[in-house]
Amino acid sequence: MNEAMYNGLLERRSIRSFKPEQITDEELALVLKAGTYAPTAKGAQSPIIIAVQNPEEVAAVNALNARFGPGQNPYYGAPTVLLVLVPAGGYLGDLDGAAVLTNLCNAAYAVGLGACWIxxxxxxxxxxxxxxxxxxxxxxxxxxxxxxxxxxxxxxxAPAARPRKENYCYIVK
Ligand SMILES: Cc1cc2nc3c(=O)[nH]c(=O)nc-3n(C[C@H](O)[C@H](O)[C@H](O)COP(=O)(O)O)c2cc1C
Structure with a gap:
């Protein structure tokens, strides 16, 4: 069993408070690479990942996101924003994109970074x-x-994980 990987899946938590320093290019590359190895329908690798690090562009992304949500600081001051998009009208694109987002968040934890799905x-x-x-x-x-x-x-x-709900899983033998 790959204990480190398994424990990482349980330990990863959403981080909502960030230092202002930018992450290194090497850290970014590690996270992005893991995103590109997510499963995708038919192996089509339909999503793209856009890493926004330019401070003015990060501010513009924050402002545009905030237009649709409750808070004025939707990315919590994070210096990097990763955007996952899929071809308009593509096959199972949202599911491919969600798989990529999951890998990105887990990889961020493995690399020692904080991440939150937004x-x-x-x-x-x-x-x-x-x-x-x-x-x-x-x-x-x-x-x-x-x-x-x-x-x-x-x-x-990050705060501790909430207890898992009862009846999350059904095992049919
Ligand atoms: C589809 C999806 C959308 C989410 N959107 C937001 C969001 O807009 N803002 C935010 O702070 N967290 C967001 N989250 C993070 C969840 O709130 C978080 O995963 C959940 O509270 C469980 O906490 P954990 O990730 O630490 O286990 C989102 C998560 C998912 C899967």
């Missing part, structure tokens, strides 16, 4: 501002947002 890219990239961002970043084509990740060095311990 919702609302599905709305962000339906707007003209969102589409303009993609163009500005050199991303051609029609894409649908699936989710995103706030990524950086954790500035606080």
């Amino acid at each position: 919702n609302r890219p599905q709305f962000m990239f339906e707007t003209n501002e969102g589409r303009d961002m993609l163009k500005r970043w050199g991303v051609e084509g029609a894409w649908r947002g699936v989710g995103s990740v706030a990524l950086g060095y954790p500035a606080a311990e």
